[in-house]
Amino acid sequence: MKKLFLLITLQIVNLAFGQSKFPDYLQGTWKMENKEIYEHWDKMNSQILKGFSYKLKNGQMEISEHLEISQRNNQTIYTASVINQNNGKEIRFKLTKTDSTFVFENPAHDFPKKISYQKLSDNEIFVQVSDGKQKGFSYKMTKQNIKDTTVANPNYDKTLADKLGGDDYGMKSYFLVILKTGTNKTTDKALINESFRGHLDNINKLVEEGKLIVAGPLGKNKNNYRGIFILNNIKNIEEAKELLQTDLAIKNQLLDYEIFTWYGSAALPEYLPFSDKIWKLNP
Template sequence: MKYVLTIVALFLIKVAFAQSESPDFLQGTWKMEGKESYEHWDKLNGNTLKGFSYKLKDGQIVIAEYLDISKEANKITYTATVLDQNHGVGVDFLGTKTDSVFIFENPQHDFPKIIMYQKLNDNEIFVQVSDGQQKGFSYKMRKQRPQVAHKDTTVSNPNFDPILAQKLGGDDFGMKNYFLVILKTGPNKTTDKDFINQSFRAHLDNINLLAQNGKLIVAGPLGMNVYNYRGIFILDNIPSIEEAKEILQTDLAIKNELLDYEIFNWYGSAALLEYLPFSDKIWKSKP
């Protein structure tokens, strides 16, 4: 009862803006007290937590929903995608933080309108789901020790790793949507060497920054060709082509029109993300 009273009080707190912190304490597998219901969370990068909830039936996993917590600037968003509901479209909840409590709200949604996670200690969390008034429920979850992934009866691949698949954000085919950018020579024909060098130095620095922020996973130059194509980017975690174009304008060589680009939707393996940790271990010097 004391937890319910605590959360009711927290719901009355009005926070002026969403905090930029994310609930990293959620990483791992959690079991609902007294039930065979679980949540598993992975930290995909500095801005994204990926998770899914599932139940065990006859010792096998049955996934109920996919979860995502992402932060950008001062906004943190919780997205729940429930299987066989809402045509596969996720529902967003805007997050705020008070001490060890994260509250995610969507007043326009029918139910729930509020989802709350509170860290009790390193091994326990308290969760409440509510309409903000009388309807709702709450429960405690306890952290589980690492274990072999449960078997999903919908899977035909004997090597399927559901935790890895969810971490990488792949669909049932292990694929996901990206933006493929082909860089080409731009219309600016300046011969100012200092201007060119500064622009391309910033171009390389921006590549590193986008990679660190989880927005770019592949970049590299192309050999000489008749199309004046210079290189490629593969952009990730970007919801629309308009936002992708805005992000490309952070590249000074593109902004200064030394480079131009063509951009395409590209459907490729979600496993591309796995190469990034290894790529950081094999270079001797950066360009």
């Protein structure tokens, strides 16, 4: 009887702890069967996987989608942001099933409503994307044997890469903001001067906080684009939009913006200390 009780207890423990609620096995690079389409995932910590989808064309990487799986408030969330779609808006899917297959769902989204990852083996996964009914597609992906960057790059500095948040390719996600003429057509010079003075002051403030790493005007163009920002260390598009409202010119609608996710070198912020040594006049 004691042996039977022990066996039952062990089975319960295995069920409780053997089925992870976080798909750590996705870490690495995966290739779609018969196509030059890939997914790459990095484990940032015990609660966050960051990834991206890309194609290889003539040996060049073309990023199509930024991905994240994270545990928040006792929930596991799959976040996807497709480049040049939805104005960079993130679409979130909640984990609803975790046996041999991780199923993420968002019933309110048009398509897809359901994304699932099934682990077939250590080197194979099966992905399904659907509306939860009949419409959808599926494919198998195989894990790629990517050479360790510490061997491939003799100059690799892990401490620096970790500090800057770089992935295996030395890259990270930013938010690219294109500023454009706003809807406020006021001729009130006092308001205009105050707003754009606040605009410049806010730029300096965000740089000091490490949240803005590139800012500058654009030349005259037919789209009424006025300038660009590249935002750094921002969790999601909602936070980016909230941050932009601290800009007085945007708040007063003298400037408007379009926002996109952008994948670039994690070393980009490293130029900032030098930029402070080369200007003679402060605008």
